[in-house]
Amino acid sequence: MAITSANQLELLQTAEAVAREKMIDPSLVIEAMEESLARAAKSRYGSEMDIRVSIDRKTGRATFMRIRTVVADEELENYQAELTVEQAKQYIADPEVGSEIKDEVPPVELGRIAAQSAKQVILQKVREAERDRQYDEFKDRANTIINGVVKREEYGNVIVDIGRGEGILRRNEKIGRESYRPNDRIRCYIKDVRREARGPQVFLSRTAPEFMAELFKMEVPEIYEGVIEIKAVSRDPGSRAKIAVISYDNSIDPVGACVGMRGSRVQAVVNELQGEKVDIIPWNEDAPTFLVNALQPAEVSKVVLDDDAGKIEVVVPDEQLSLAIGRRGQNVRLASQLTSLDIDIMTESEESERRQAEFAARTQLFIDNLDLDEFFAQLLVSEGFTNLEEVAYVELDELLVIDGVDEATAGELQARARDVLEAANTKAIENARALGADDSLFDFDGLTPQMVEALAEDGVKTLEDFATCADWELAGGWTVVDGERVKDDGLLEKFAVSLEDAQAFVMTARIQLGWVDPADLASEDEQEADADASEEQA
Numbered sequence: 001m002a003i004t005s006a007n008q009l010e011l012l013q014t015a016e017a018v019a020r021e022k023m024i025d026p027s028l029v030i031e032a033m034e035e036s037l038a039r040a041a042k043s044r045y046g047s048e049m050d051i052r053v054s055i056d057r058k059t060g061r062a063t064f065m066r067i068r069t070v071v072a073d074e075e076l077e078n079y080q081a082e083l084t085v086e087q088a089k090q091y092i093a094d095p096e097v098g099s100e101i102k103d104e105v106p107p108v109e110l111g112r113i114a115a116q117s118a119k120q121v122i123l124q125k126v127r128e129a130e131r132d133r134q135y136d137e138f139k140d141r142a143n144t145i146i147n148g149v150v151k152r153e154e155y156g157n158v159i160v161d162i163g164r165g166e167g168i169l170r171r172n173e174k175i176g177r178e179s180y181r182p183n184d185r186i187r188c189y190i191k192d193v194r195r196e197a198r199g200p201q202v203f204l205s206r207t208a209p210e211f212m213a214e215l216f217k218m219e220v221p222e223i224y225e226g227v228i229e230i231k232a233v234s235r236d237p238g239s240r241a242k243i244a245v246i247s248y249d250n251s252i253d254p255v256g257a258c259v260g261m262r263g264s265r266v267q268a269v270v271n272e273l274q275g276e277k278v279d280i281i282p283w284n285e286d287a288p289t290f291l292v293n294a295l296q297p298a299e300v301s302k303v304v305l306d307d308d309a310g311k312i313e314v315v316v317p318d319e320q321l322s323l324a325i326g327r328r329g330q331n332v333r334l335a336s337q338l339t340s341l342d343i344d345i346m347t348e349s350e351e352s353e354r355r356q357a358e359f360a361a362r363t364q365l366f367i368d369n370l371d372l373d374e375f376f377a378q379l380l381v382s383e384g385f386t387n388l389e390e391v392a393y394v395e396l397d398e399l400l401v402i403d404g405v406d407e408a409t410a411g412e413l414q415a416r417a418r419d420v421l422e423a424a425n426t427k428a429i430e431n432a433r434a435l436g437a438d439d440s441l442f443d444f445d446g447l448t449p450q451m452v453e454a455l456a457e458d459g460v461k462t463l464e465d466f467a468t469c470a471d472w473e474l475a476g477g478w479t480v481v482d483g484e485r486v487k488d489d490g491l492l493e494k495f496a497v498s499l500e501d502a503q504a505f506v507m508t509a510r511i512q513l514g515w516v517d518p519a520d521l522a523s524e525d526e527q528e529a530d531a532d533a534s535e536e537q538a
Helices: 005-022 026-045 112-139 209-219 221-225 254-259 261-272 287-294 318-325 327-339 348-370 374-382 388-393 396-400 407-434 449-457 463-467 471-475 499-512 518-537
Strands: 050-055 062-070 100-105 145-154 157-161 166-169 185-194 201-205 228-236 240-247 277-282 302-306 311-316 342-347 477-481 484-488
Touching (some): 145 209, 157 185, 185 209, 209 228, 209 240, 327 342, 388 407
Antiparallel strands (some): 302 311
């Protein structure tokens, strides 16, 4: 087959037809044709030749050009595609290195194999152009809702026609009891758009919390306009969900606006989510207050927040425990996801038992170590004393407020407490030295003998060992394993060493060893301060 005047216009017509069918730019199809014809010409004239094909966008005429580049004499390697300056003078008057000599060559006859190869090149280029077009169209639509039509189901995954492409709704992204048939209309959330070897993949979801947030944005004009903001969403898809909202206009109730007249707005969302029950909760900056709201409909008696652990204890009336936890732990789980806190729920009777146990343990501590009777030890605990250090080193006036305690009694109490602490320090020092603890740890400011003993028991025996520790190894922390928060015990956690204290300890040790230059730390702090100031100004 030769490219003759008879089929020149046919090239343009074919390019236009393919471009319309695939919804891509016709010039991309023509470029693919040019590349395929150039490959066919190379197979005819020789692969070492640089042959390029240009198709006229108006007439369809294909021009085959042989390109030779002018190079320096010593760089001449490919005699078919390169020529020296002297050789180029036969074609142009004043050739320069890098200039190109173009000669038109006769069109090639495309045999069956060459024609098949050209077809494959064109199809490949068209597929790539189609993928690029689909990716460019959908990449900016990620995190939005799209309407589509179900095409088919493959191994539990639903393939959805979303206009100029297809999306995949995986089985774990479907609401449990949903089933679809071909040609069913479906509304989904575009969770991600990625380039993959077989083309751009549009991943859809109906279980994502963001899907519910976007549905409310569609149903509630105040959310779309920014007057009301959705601060957090947690879902048990198909069963129950909680959504926290806040209003920036005091005259608008965020919960009432989301519910709508006679529940019309929230009911539209519930219907789309196959009857999923939705609790709309007012958001609050105060974490305990927000948690009380999040645990509705259960009533909360008391909340104790542990900021360091990111954990919160909730006390509820005994008869409210099952309601607070919910069926299979659903209510407390959703509240935990909504507040990003670990929640421990206990009844009032359980909390009372725990308080009594703590009171008894502290009382026994003072009885055993200070040689006190039970009544006097209970007086100390009732006044808020929890350990021997507080008794030994507190201001004398704080002991004198206790009924029946005069200066002599207070002085005796402190003397006994100090004697016990000194004896414990002496014993800890002996144990730590027996374990091989170095003097550099005993001399380190901030470490008590008991701390050094605990470090030595875990193999941290020198200042170098201490300086290599991570802050969380000393103070403890939390890690997420399989979606669950897991507690990491710290070597010094029982001594109430915070994460900030641990960071200061480790950095001080590294400075003392010369591993870190304090000047570098100062410059880093200045840079961080400047960056924070710039952000505030922005």
